[in-house]
Amino acid sequence: MKKLALSLAALLLSFSLPARAEFPKNWYLEGVGDFLEGDILSTAIEADGSLSLGLDIAPMLKLNTGGSILDAESLGSQIFLGTGNPAGVYQVDGNQGKYTLKTLLERSQGVVSAVLPQKNGDVLAALSPFGQIYRIHQGKAELILSLDERYIWEMQAGPNGEVYILTGDKAVLYRLDRDLKLTRLYQSNEANLKVLHQDRHWGLLVGSGSKGIVYRIQANQHPEALMDSDFTEVTAMTGDGKGNVFVAATRENPPKNQPKSAVFMISPSGQSEMLFRMNTETAFTLELDQAGSLLIGTGPRGRIYRFTDPLSAEKRMLSLPARGQSRQLAKIIPGQGSELFMVGSSPAQIERFQGNFLSKGEYETQIFKSSLKANWGNLRFDALMPADTAVRAWSRSGNTAEPDNTWSAWEGPYSDPKGSPIKSPPGSYLQLRFELSSKNPKHSPKLHSIDISFMRENLAPYFNDVYFLQRGLFFKPHTLGKIEGPRILDLNAQVMDKLRRPKGTDEIYQELIAEKMPLAMRVIQDYRPGMLTLAWDASDPNDDNLEYEVSYQRFGDQTWKSLAHAIQDSFYSFDSATLAEGQYHFRVTANDALSNPGQGFRIAKETQLITIDNTPPAVSALSFNQEEKTVKFSFSAKDTVTPLAYAEYSLDGQKTELFQSKDGIIDGLDEQFEILLKKPAKGSHTLVVRVLDRLGNVQTAQKVFEIR
Template identity: 30%
Template sequence: MASRAAVPLIALVLLAIPAATFAVSPVLWTLETFEDFEKGKPDGAAVAAGGELILAPALRPLKIAALEQTSEPFLWSQTVDGKGTLYIGGGNGGRIYRVPRGAAGSLYYETGDLAVHALAVDKSDVLYAATSPQGKIYRITGEAKGEVFYAPEDRYIWALAFSPKGELYAATGERGIIYKIPAKGKADVFFDSEEFHVVSLTFDQGGNLLAGTDGKGLLYRIAPDGRATVLYDSRLREVNAVVVDPKGVIYAAAIGQEGEISVPPPPQPQPPGPERETPPTSNRPVPPPVVIPGIESGTTATVTVTASAAGPPSGVSSLPRSEVYRIDPDGTVTTLWSSQSEVVYSLALDPSGRPVAGTGEPGRVRVLVGAQQSTLLAKLPESQVTSLISGQGQQMFAASSNVGRVYMLDPATGETGTYLSPTCDAQTISKWGRISWRASVPTGARVEVASRTGNSSIPDSTWSDWSSIYTNPDGSAVSSPSARFLQWRARLARPGGGASPSLLAVSVAYLPSNLPPILKRISVEPPGIVRERLPYAAEPDAQELAFTGIRVNPDTGALTSQPPQLSEKRIFVRGMRALDWDAEDPNGDVLSFDLAFKSESESSWKPLAKALRDSYFGFDSTQLPDGLYRVRVDATDAPSNPAGQAKTASQTSDPFLVDNTPPTVQVTARKAGKDMMVEASATDTLGPIARAEYSLDAGRFVPVAPIDGVSDSRAESYSFSLVSLRAGEHTVIVKVTDLLGNTGAGKATFTSD
């Protein structure tokens, strides 16, 4: 299609495709799925698997003054005795804390080691504690009263379990041995695995020992006589937790990237201590000791937790993948839950026999209710939930790390709970419309919603105060001031003994401000290179054909504001010049482009093209005098906005050379003995000259170098000899091409003897 500007120009505008007009239209931000609500912060509220907010079991921090004073970073293990007394084992200090039922907790015993990774109580409520990296088992009979019960050669004791007959079993690391310990100072190798670490233990209803390993991620079932079978071979590296429900169903958690190999550090000196017992061992070599994150490096070590016995390999920065498996009594294995970002550190059973997972990061407590379905009971301020255990009655205890805290999940549903939504980022200062919600509210229960706004991504003191409570679930005008970010808060309440309300969805409408387009780049194609569009286009997305007067939960990135590109190829057309540019609109508006040009010696811009929809333009430069030029692209979102509300942006290209004049070539030939010497000179107005070739008597053109050896200036001279010529008339043509592809030629005719 041709168009004319202030000077005669033949412009080639390649086909553009119309696109749906977005304009600045209202946006509806809605939270209504489990994934939506999970991004917020519940406090006394739970995110149910079906995607609704309900009141959660009350989460109460336990008062342990000694724990608060020591600022214990890690709590690795818990156990509960027959009286309901809770014991907690930690690190870096290797301390054990005791919390009697209904009373405050206190420091109970100090092992002198760095970490207490396992706790267990026998039928007489005597406490046993396993430590690392000194690898000792303590028998503790009272406050500050304990003794070393067994000290194997292995430095790491990861798990303890009592059999139904009251026999103590210990899972160790470095050689992957499980010991049976019948009495003080005596032990037998019950099972010698082919792994370096056995990290989890429990017994099933048939008295078989279940053991999870680190390395190949195996779950063993070991009969009382020591014969073992692999119950499941996980695709992940470590089976770090295992529990069995009353029906005999096994739940096991696994972590670690597929194919990940533990890389142990160099050996470290053995800590001083009493002489250690030497049980029967295998002949396998002992691997180097492993790192316990945040422990072996000292009490001021970085507080980074991993559930891997051997620690993450060097260079791995992302959280490992984790999965939870369900293994039915008939041996059928299904993946109950998995995550690419969340790590399961602990497993327990709730009073109903459902598996509960403690995860990070951040610390979460989830009830697993079905395939890839969970109810988020609590999101803790700490980074990881490293231990979960059921107490007497309906109680459950959660111990966290980074920092160490202990919580009790009360079986009774709380009477109130709050939920803070994730912040809505409108990308620009916006006018807030109406807020509405869907809820099920039994008699006497309440759901109260309020909002606040601000211009920082994380709410701080610069944000507005919380609004008054909105009363109409069908829609109330948001009273918070215009801003870029909005957050809403829901408060759920029920009367004593009454049913919990449930919040199903919350929506907020807003109108973003119109922002100017963004021009990122202007590129000038090489001379003669243009794009030829093929005679077919991509089929438009069905969504582009639909009415889009209001957008729902848009992505946070810039919206596509340009038409889809046709299939194309690059071709050469002498004299053509082409430009392309990158442009986008923060509001997703359709853009229109005007082009103007001027030479470097001129001050005023002249129109080149108007109302382009494509970000590409080609024109015939032979209509222009030779020289340096620039092109300015003016973008506007006027096609998507009412008159007077459009925004614009401009960007100017780098200077580019228009040169359509070929070089001039002078050729002479003279005799040089029996041969002919050809001399040529070439000049170009703008140059530089790129190459020269000659042809004798219409033969093939042969490249020839300039006398100075380099083609790099507007004037070049050439000299070459023609030998072994036949007698008669000859014609030599010298063809010279400049850098922009213009070609000039000269010739000389002579007679050879």
């Protein structure tokens, strides 16, 4: 504990304190999940969770047509593109780093939704929404097939020269033989079949476009659903040829707290598992590189994720090695060695990278929200910086949730990992920008964690309400105990999460405060006449721990007297008999000094006037007068503190009846009562009267009388 106290003192001294301030707090970022909250502009996330320079992605070719790329396939060193707006087929040839674009087909209407280069040099192109397939031979396009279905989503070559075709608006799988004979292999009850994959282990696999199902199609056999999911559309499939198949799926309107897109793996046994989930992105393309890593191309941020060792649950690790200039990646095409081509659809272009790092990369954190105006402390970061590499940071602050022209300019740079005072002016929001740089294309710095200290101005607590519970109701302690003691637990993820090692200063300060707090307490609700329970609803803008004091003041007095102090609960039960009867104001005072030593606020709120009266009314002069047909009873009732409110009688234990005072309303301290009853039968009778005051104090009297 001595070490903790010294660390706290050092942290306090690193701030220029505002007039009133709470304990220092901090934001801490580490790992893939935290870094993905920010904007990865030209940096990457490594498999170990660190932030590094992005791979050097060079624009290779950009379409000047203004359209979008819907499909891309490669054959040898050539890449073939199918586009929309306008509909076209283009051939990309590369030689010694120089690339040329050749137009094979252009149409003014529709889109080329699928292309298929063939080994004989021909290229097949599907034109939607016309359901047409063209064969391009030696630069000339010939219409070879018109289908009843309007959309053709994919074409793939089979092992014997046949072509498999997937369609939409009617979900049909066709086989087109070399002699152009067309055979319907399967029709789904969905609207679209979107993705084809051929696997040596599984054969022909089809991904659906509205139910998120992967079908296995075998000759002369009933189709088999190999995988079902909670998603609606399969967007991509790839595999290693040994039965391990990777599937990307998406949905438009995911349920709350559920992913928008996900990547699954189907094992050779047919078991499927989710590898990766994305809440705001969609996986559009999957590819295995030469090392066996799974590459995932996404939109709308144009990111490429990499899973190393995807087959091994023990070894697989996720990284984000690159981000393209296109917002949506339509295809990842492996080249030679470590070379990869990224085909983007928006804007329509091809980018290329070979594995070198960029010389400079930027990363912007998410907007940090302090909720209250804060003074900024030190920025610290943990980074590995090989020779010729560097990490620098800048900061800016403001008072709006989105940065605008009211925010401060970027301040910096900060380059000392051990800590630099943040120069940005006080505010409610803060953002950091990191620059990673390297003079060696084979080396990159690695930023592992970021720590930002800040101290918010302390605002006063406030009361929403102060009130008394029903009279007689009170709470008493049931069990006491600290969580450090032996406990029997049913361990689950939620329990373990609450026991995590503290990640920030908030948890440390809560431990300090907890030492000053009473033991954890549960209560029993009970009832006893004369008990009062004062309750309150108080809040603190800083979420400070509050301590309360209860005081009282007799009506007409000027002095407040303390009834209880150092209360951490939101109620206080006491026996009202310990106070003299009369009218009182009670006051609850909240202070936040536990969280703000020496600089706390004391805020008080009073109750409405409350009467303490534990003495029942006095009933006197209960008399009996017998007349010819009636009997009349008279008595008086008196209370010294609380007005009377209620009177009833019962004759010979029969039903209780209410009655009023002589003046017609029971509302005074002193009331006169008369009861006129029909004369009962001869003999002895008993009349019981009960009188209550407004606080429920009750007095009972009885009269035994004789009827002759």
